[in-house]
Amino acid sequence: MNQFYDEQEAVDSLNNMFDLMSIERIVNVRHRDELRSKINQVVVKLHNMHNNILDLKVFSNSSNAQFLSSGVTLHDYQTLIDGLTQLFFISNKEQQLQLLTITRAEWGRKKIEYFFNCTEHQAKEAILLRHLYGVLARPMYFSGNKPLSKEIIDQVLELYQDDRISQQSSNKKDKSKVSGEDKIFRFMVPQSSKESKDYLCCF
Structure with a gap:
C-alpha cells in the first residue's frame, strides 16, 4: 500500500530504521550524498538478512564493501538496468x-523471460549458450552458415518477383506447392537475344 510522508515524518522513520540497523542517525537532510549512503547501507543489510533467512550466500562481504564505497546509488543501478533492457530491445537477434x-x-x-520480455526460445537458448561457452558468448551456428534474416529473404523474393527480372509462366500446369500453397513458375527474363528462358524460379 502506498504511504506518503511529510519531510519530518520521513526523517523520523528513517532514523528509527537507522537505529535498528546500528547506523548513525541523520541530522541534516541537505547532505544528500550522506543520506543516500546510509539508505544504501540499510538496503544491503536487509538484503543480507533475507539471504540469511533463506540460507543464501550470493552477496559476499567484499561485494557489500564495494557497493557501499562505490558512491553508486540505487537510483543509478536502476538507471543502468533500464539502459540494459533498452539495449536488448534495440539489438538484433x-x-x-x-x-x-x-x-x-x-x-x-x-525469470529471464519476465525481466527481458523475451521469448521462451530465447531464454532456453541463452541458458544453454551460457552453460557451454560462458557469459557474453556469441551464438554459434553449427548446422551451416548463419541463417538469413527474414528481411533479407523478403528483399530477395521481392527482387526476383519483379516483372523486369522474371515472368510468370502462362501455362497453368507450371506450378508447385510451396509450404502447402500453389506457386506458379516464373522464368527469368532474358537479358539479351542470345539467352533463353531456361532459368526457372518458383517462390
Whole structure:
C-alpha cells in the first residue's frame, strides 16, 4: 500500500530504521550524498538478512564493501538496468541472445523471460549458450552458415518477383506447392537475344 510522508515524518522513520540497523542517525537532510549512503547501507543489510533467512550466500562481504564505497546509488543501478533492457530491445537477434547470457546462473527460463520480455526460445537458448561457452558468448551456428534474416529473404523474393527480372509462366500446369500453397513458375527474363528462358524460379 502506498504511504506518503511529510519531510519530518520521513526523517523520523528513517532514523528509527537507522537505529535498528546500528547506523548513525541523520541530522541534516541537505547532505544528500550522506543520506543516500546510509539508505544504501540499510538496503544491503536487509538484503543480507533475507539471504540469511533463506540460507543464501550470493552477496559476499567484499561485494557489500564495494557497493557501499562505490558512491553508486540505487537510483543509478536502476538507471543502468533500464539502459540494459533498452539495449536488448534495440539489438538484433544474435546480440539479444548474447545479452541474455549475463543473467545469474540461478535464473531460470521464466525469470529471464519476465525481466527481458523475451521469448521462451530465447531464454532456453541463452541458458544453454551460457552453460557451454560462458557469459557474453556469441551464438554459434553449427548446422551451416548463419541463417538469413527474414528481411533479407523478403528483399530477395521481392527482387526476383519483379516483372523486369522474371515472368510468370502462362501455362497453368507450371506450378508447385510451396509450404502447402500453389506457386506458379516464373522464368527469368532474358537479358539479351542470345539467352533463353531456361532459368526457372518458383517462390
